Amino acid sequence: MDYVPHTTADQQKMLRAVGVGSVDALFADIPEKYRLKDLLKLPAPLTEQEVSGLMASLASSNTIPGHTFMGAGAYHHFIPAVVGHVIGRSEFYTAYTPYQAEISQGILQAIYEYQSMIAGLTGMQVANASMYDGASAMAEAAVLTAKTLRRTKIVVARSVHPEYRGTTRTYCWSNGYEVVEVGYDADGQIDKAALTAAVDDNTAAVLVQSPNFFGVIEDIAAIEPAVHAKGAALVVGFTEAISLGMLKPAGVQGADIVVGEGQSFGNPLNYGGPYLGVFTSSEKYMRKIPGRIVGETLDRNGKRGYVLTLQAREQHIRREKATSNICSNEALCMLAAAVYMVSLGKNLKPLAELNYQKAEYLKDRLASLPGWKPVFSGPTFNEFVMQCPDAKGVNAKLKAKGILGGYEAGKDYADLNNSLVFCATEMVSRADIDQVIEIVK
Amino acid sequence: MELIFEKSQPGRQATTIPACDVPQKKVSIPATLLRDGVGLPEVAEVDLMRHYTSLSRRNFGVDSGMYPLGSCTMKYNPKVNENAAKLSGFTDIHPYAPEEWTQGNLRMMFELRAYLSEILGMADFTLQPAAGAHGELTGNMVMKKYFEKKGEKRTKMFVPDAAHGTNPASTALSGCEIITVRSNAEGGVDLDHLKELMADDVVGLMLTNPNTVGLFERNIEQVISIVHARGGLCYCDGANTNAFMGVNRPGDLGFDVIQLNLHKSFSTPHGCGGPGSGPVGVAKHLVDFLPYPRVIKTGEKYSFDFDCPDSIGRVKAFYGNFNVMVKAYAYIRSLGAAGLRRASENAVLNANYVMAKLKNHYQVAFDRICMHECVFTGDKQVRESGVHTADIAKRLLDYGYHPPTIYFPSIVSEALMIEPNETESMETLDAFCDTMIKIAGEAKDNPKLLHDAPITTPVSRMDDVKAAREPNICWKC
Structure with missing residues (x-):
């Protein structure tokens, strides 16, 4: 099945109109020796029925866990039915970037509404229409501050998601920036003394995450003075967007840029992508931030409408002087998040509190088992780190029962061997949690 | 049209939260770290649905009508691919699920890489980049890493003046210096200018082929050999791959790197600007520098290989826009080589x-x-x-x-x-x-x-100057 509507007669007619004798003649500019004589070596074409069967068999050779206690940057949440129905409208999912404002008011207004909602949740004044994911958003924030402040050092908390740090290192390596990591205290928050020592006059940004990779909530207001004292920018990330419903926004605690992962807002796990990079900032960075921004304006008749704006930041206008290279973003994931936020409304707070309570219950029950104890003393949201006698063994036992266990922190933190990062969301019931305790005790 | 905020009425809701079935504790997070409430709109579900349905009517997709947007390849998006991507066996899998539980995903990614390698004539592909420009950035970094490993200091990248804006922007974000190469009268590379500029500190050339005026670079052999002769690398911007699938392969022409846009040639929808997917293919000498992890096959078992010491590292979290890959995979399997x-x-x-x-x-x-x-x-x-x-x-x-x-x-x-x-x-x-x-x-x-014009659209031409001079980018903020 190739979706080409032409009949042989159509093709002949069209070739005559073009004035060539054959389709091959259309490719005369390609040097003869580089024109393929044989077909590519690919599996034989399939009918729609066959490809449906193939895809179903691939999907069914994966195992969907009965219950999920893994977070670590990707979260299992309930998605209201409206989300799929809205993003499934082909006027949205088959459209291009809204450069033609007159026939793109739908997505432009949706982006404007998203920007307003996400800026409100993060406590910021500016939001873009999305980045690739939370990790690349953080990496671009680092590069942005270095270029803006003309400094070459980035300080990052070790409690930031390992893959976010990895992505940031890649971007920084390529630009010749130094990345310095700062450890954590017994409470799981950033080591404030080490942070103060690490930030100097060449530091462009301090990158922290809250709740961090250990689920621990950082005290952003307490970190802020050390960062701003040296003129560096404070970049706060998050991986669990649901926490925004309960926690004080980083924007009102002194963050200059708040970046994060918006997957939890209406986007399925999807094996890690596509997700939603959230990028918000204070007004100071409005004309510097990467990505598309929608603004309200008027049409010729004075009617309210929306357009892509502040485009002097972007690659298609400024080329190498652009503040980023981003072109395609994650618009449909953003639309899902917008619908999700509207659907939740004020209920985002009780949902966040429900996540908190489930995780606290799991934490308390696990902590009561012999040989188990929470690693950090700081406050957590819906994730936490538990030390246990045998992390691998615990996960294996859970796996045997079809349950996805916690993240083995020892893979990334040598000092956290036999520690698991557990997550509990609204998707697990008390009975599910009790079952985990029965299995691992 | 009213904004969703203007439709909000205190007390309305479109969803309800399940009752808490675990013993409720007093919240032990310090009050200074908690927020009061959230300023999200309050609407009923029917209001939500009508709002977004009205918005969708003010939008135009490929299913609405012809979309001849040059350089964007707005082809029809087959619906079977959409259905495949919605299968719960794909959507409900956590990126850190054990490999025994994700053999279907890993196999799909492994095979997609092999298909793309065959179609483009490259030794291997990474599927990690999330979009075309992200692929360009990744490709630039791979080339830098190659020279770093060889101990050669090369800092300059050639970008033709006719290139897509993302090419110079991606090069800049990778930390290279951009040298602009002039185009000839046909939008191709000005060979004399290229020869004059070529030097030993040049990483390579980013070239769109077919070029941005829709013509195949007729001097392609000379262009590539001029760059290769001084040890440089040739990068193909594969945005225009829809021109030559099954007809010609950039790898055969001598290109060292190429990025694809699965949301163009491989029919995955644009979604109002994303998500896309920007796999990067490389010739043999560059495979070791691709992002990690890489899917490998041992016997009949698929797994991730994290042991890639020469890799540039990660360019995003997890493995790429997996759900987009599913659609492209289904598309390639539907069409096959002849299609x-x-x-x-x-x-x-x-x-x-x-x-x-x-x-x-x-x-x-x-x-x-x-x-x-x-x-x-x-x-x-x-x-x-x-x-x-x-x-x-x-x-x-x-x-x-x-x-x-x-x-x-x-x-x-x-x-x-x-x-x-x-x-x-x-x-x-x-x-x-x-x-x-x-x-x-x-x-x-x-x-x-x-x-x-236009007079039949929901709004007429917009005042872009006002939008940029008096930015109103958030409702009441």
Whole structure:
């Protein structure tokens, strides 16, 4: 099945109109020796029925866990039915970037509404229409501050998601920036003394995450003075967007840029992508931030409408002087998040509190088992780190029962061997949690 | 149309939260770290659905009508692929699920890489980059890493003046210095200028082929050999892959790196601007520098290999836009080798057909057989009736078409770039061309119609200057 509507007669007619004798003649500019004589070596074409069967068999050779206690940057949440129905409208999912404002008011207004909602949740004044994911958003924030402040050092908390740090290192390596990591205290928050020592006059940004990779909530207001004292920018990330419903926004605690992962807002796990990079900032960075921004304006008749704006930041206008290279973003994931936020409304707070309570219950029950104890003393949201006698063994036992266990922190933190990062969301019931305790005790 | 905030009424809700079934504890997070409430709108579910349905009616997708947007490959998005991507066996899998539980995903990614390698003639691919520009950045980094490993200090990247804006922007974000190479009269590389500029500190050349005016680079062998002769690498911007699938392979031409846009040639939908997917293919000598982890196959078992000491590292979290890969995989399996070739052949045929039908009414930028897109200049209309390319584009909106790309490439004045794609029928193309011809007539007889256009859309032309000078980018913030 190739979706080409032409009949042989159509093709002949069209070739005559073009004035060539054959389709091959259309490719005369390609040097003869580089024109393929044989077909590519690919599996034989399939009918729609066959490809449906193939895809179903691939999907069914994966195992969907009965219950999920893994977070670590990707979260299992309930998605209201409206989300799929809205993003499934082909006027949205088959459209291009809204450069033609007159026939793109739908997505432009949706982006404007998203920007307003996400800026409100993060406590910021500016939001873009999305980045690739939370990790690349953080990496671009680092590069942005270095270029803006003309400094070459980035300080990052070790409690930031390992893959976010990895992505940031890649971007920084390529630009010749130094990345310095700062450890954590017994409470799981950033080591404030080490942070103060690490930030100097060449530091462009301090990158922290809250709740961090250990689920621990950082005290952003307490970190802020050390960062701003040296003129560096404070970049706060998050991986669990649901926490925004309960926690004080980083924007009102002194963050200059708040970046994060918006997957939890209406986007399925999807094996890690596509997700939603959230990028918000204070007004100071409005004309510097990467990505598309929608603004309200008027049409010729004075009617309210929306357009892509502040485009002097972007690659298609400024080329190498652009503040980023981003072109395609994650618009449909953003639309899902917008619908999700509207659907939740004020209920985002009780949902966040429900996540908190489930995780606290799991934490308390696990902590009561012999040989188990929470690693950090700081406050957590819906994730936490538990030390246990045998992390691998615990996960294996859970796996045997079809349950996805916690993240083995020892893979990334040598000092956290036999520690698991557990997550509990609204998707697990008390009975599910009790079952985990029965299995691992 | 009202904003969702303006429809909000305190106390309304579109969802309810399950009761807490665990013993409720007093929240032990310090009050200083908690927020009061959230300022999200409060609407009923029916209001939500009607709001977004109304918005969707004010939007235009490929399913709404022809979308001949040059350099964007807005082909039809087959629905079977969408269904496949919605299978819970794909959507409900956590990225850190054990490999025994994700064999289907890993196999799909492993095979997709192999298919793309075969189609483009490259040694291997990474699927991690999330979009074309992200792939460009990744490709640039891979080239830098290659020279770092070789101990060669190279800092400059050649980018032709006709390149997509993402090329110089990606190069800049990778920390390279951009050297602009002039184009010749056909939008190809000016060989003399390239020879003059080529030096031992040059990382390589980023080249779009077919180029941004829709022509295959006729001097491709010389271009590549000039760069290779001094140890540089050649990067192919694969945005225009829809022109040559099954006909020609960039790897055979000697390109060292290529990025693809699965949301173009491989039919995954654009979603109002994303998510895309930008896999990067490389020749053998660059495989070790690709991002990690890489899917490997041992016996019948698929797994991730994290042991990639020369890799540039990660360019995002997890493994790439997996759900987009599913659609591209289903597309390649549907078409097979013959179908991919037929897609490209007919994409090229359609572009040439449109060019042939319109060239007596609009001035062709380059009067010769084109690849999958054709470029006109609006110079004639400007001269004869003071009508600009933007006016022609806006008038097309009144007739129910998405306009072509305008004012790109910038080396063509008043450019109008049409990419009709293979999925449009002859009748659709005829109707589009008739409309274009009608507009050319209107430009002569009644240019006001074009200056005033569009008049049938929800809003007329917008005040972009006001938007940028008095930014209002958040409701009440």
